[in-house]
Structures are given as C-alpha cells and as structure tokens.
Amino acid sequence: xxxxxxxxxxxxxEEEPVHLPCNHSTISGTDYIHWYRQLxxxxxxxxxxxLTSNVNNRMASLAIAEDRKSSTLILHxxxxxxxxxxYCILRDVSAGGTSYGKLTFGQGTILTVHP
Amino acid sequence: EAQVTQxxxxxxxxxxxxxxxxxxxNMNHEYMSWYRQxxxxxxxxxxxxxxxxxxxxxxxxxxxxxxxxxxxxxPLILESPSPNQTSLYFCASSPTGVDTDTQYFGPGTRLTVL
Numbered sequence: 001x002x003x004x005x006x007x008x009x010x011x012x013x014e015e016e017p018v019h020l021p022c023n024h025s026t027i028s029g030t031d032y033i034h035w036y037r038q039l040x041x042x043x044x045x046x047x048x049x050x051l052t053s054n055v056n057n058r059m060a061s062l063a064i065a066e067d068r069k070s071s072t073l074i075l076h077x078x079x080x081x082x083x084x085x086x087y088c089i090l091r092d093v094s095a096g097g098t099s100y101g102k103l104t105f106g107q108g109t110i111l112t113v114h115p
Numbered sequence: 116e117a118q119v120t121q122x123x124x125x126x127x128x129x130x131x132x133x134x135x136x137x138x139x140x141n142m143n144h145e146y147m148s149w150y151r152q153x154x155x156x157x158x159x160x161x162x163x164x165x166x167x168x169x170x171x172x173x174x175x176x177x178x179x180x181x182x183x184x185x186x187x188x189x190p191l192i193l194e195s196p197s198p199n200q201t202s203l204y205f206c207a208s209s210p211t212g213v214d215t216d217t218q219y220f221g222p223g224t225r226l227t228v229l
Contacts, residue, residue: 043222107157
C-alpha cells in the first residue's frame with residue numbers, strides 16, 4: 001500500500017488558518033486521499049476526501065498537488081475544538097484492491113490550538 | 116441521530132474471564148469493523164464484516180472472535196482475555212466496504228486485563 005508522511009505535530013492560534021501537509025509520493029492513480037481526525041477521548045471522525053481536484057466541505061478544504069504526490073488539509077479558522085490528531089490515509093478503490101474497507105492509520109499530526 | 120454505540124465504555128477484568136464488547140449502528144450499514152488502538156502502534160484492524168454472516172480477519176485477529184447475526188450488531192468476543200489485549204477498542208461502520216465510503220466510529224471501549 002502507498003504510504004503517507006505527516007509531521008508529528010503542529011501548532012496554531014485560535015481563529016487562524018491551519019495548513020496540515022501530507023506527502024504521498026508513491027500514490028497510485030486509484031488511490032483516494034482521505035483525512036480523518038481523532039479528538040481527545042473520542043473515536044476517529046471523517047473530515048474530507050478527494051482524488052484529483054481540490055475539495056471543500058463544511059469542516060475543511062483539501063488541496064491536492066497537481067502531481068498528487070502531496071496534499072494539504074486546510075482548516076480556515078482553527079478553533080479550540082479542532083485540537084486533535086489528524087490522519088492522512090490513502091484508499092485504493094481499484095477493482096483489485098484488497099483493503100476491504102480497512103483504514104490504515106499512520107501516526108498522524110497532533111494539532112495544538114492556542115487560545 | 117445516526118451513530119455507532121459501544122458498550123461498555125470502560126471495563127476492567129481479569130485474565131481468562133470471557134467478555135463481550137457490543138457494537139451497534141443505526142444507519143443500516145452493511146460494513147462493520149473493529150480496531151484496537153495502542154500507543155506507538157496506532158489503530159489496527161481486528162476483524163471486519165462485509166454483511167450479515169460474512170466476517171473476515173483483519174491485521175490482528177488473534178485472541179478475538181466476532182459474529183454478525185444481524186445487520187446492526189457486531190459484537191467483539193474475547194474468549195480468554197490476556198493482559199496484551201489491554202487496549203482502546205473502536206467499532207466502525209460504513210454503508211458498504213467500498214473505499215470511497217465514509218467510516219463512522221464509535222466512542223471507544225477502554226479495556227484493562229489484569
């Protein structure tokens with residue numbers, strides 16, 4: 001499976017934008033880029049996903065590099081509630097994919113938000 | 116409210132005493148899965164189920180059993196728990212096993228085996 005690399009930790013101030021990077025240089029054409037986050041003492045929750053084009057939803061934006069070897073999760077105005085571990089995950093949707101729905105979590109990025 | 120529920124949320128038990136952690140979802144999802152989370156190892160999949168009566172091993176199935184008799188429920192069974200199964204457990208569900216599907220996670224069960 002293609003792997004992702006994320007910084008161990010990042011810090012931000014409340015109400016400022018946050019850009020969380022993810023490198024995935026061995027990504028294949030059938031890999032979707034997913035982001036999940038895990039708030040303290042909670043289960044992971046879905047944030048956003050995309051394939052090639054940039055994506056926006058109510059929680060965040062996902063910017064995908066043209067060569068797809070990297071992506072950036074953007075939180076437009078960080079709040080204290082956004083403090084969490086953020087995971088960048090690749091999911092192969094090809095017909096021969098064998099992940100069977102499994103999410104392969106790495107270590108993620110610990111985001112600290114300062115008041 | 117659409118959700119995945121797990122019970123109990125916290126459990127302390129002793130080695131060898133059989134236990135079951137329940138998982139239930141109210142979203143009519145076909146796919147359900149169990150993960151364990153350990154410091155330094157991240158989340159790892161234990162078992163998954165693509166639909167009723169269809170289950171299969173994940174990455175770390177040893178010492179665990181599951182069953183899927185109904186669509187909404189996917190209990191995790193530890194027949195003879197050991198201290199190395201002390202962990203934080205999460206149940207998850209998604210509409211299907213397709214890898215574009217969003218997965219929904221339960222709140223977690225913290226298990227301590229003495």
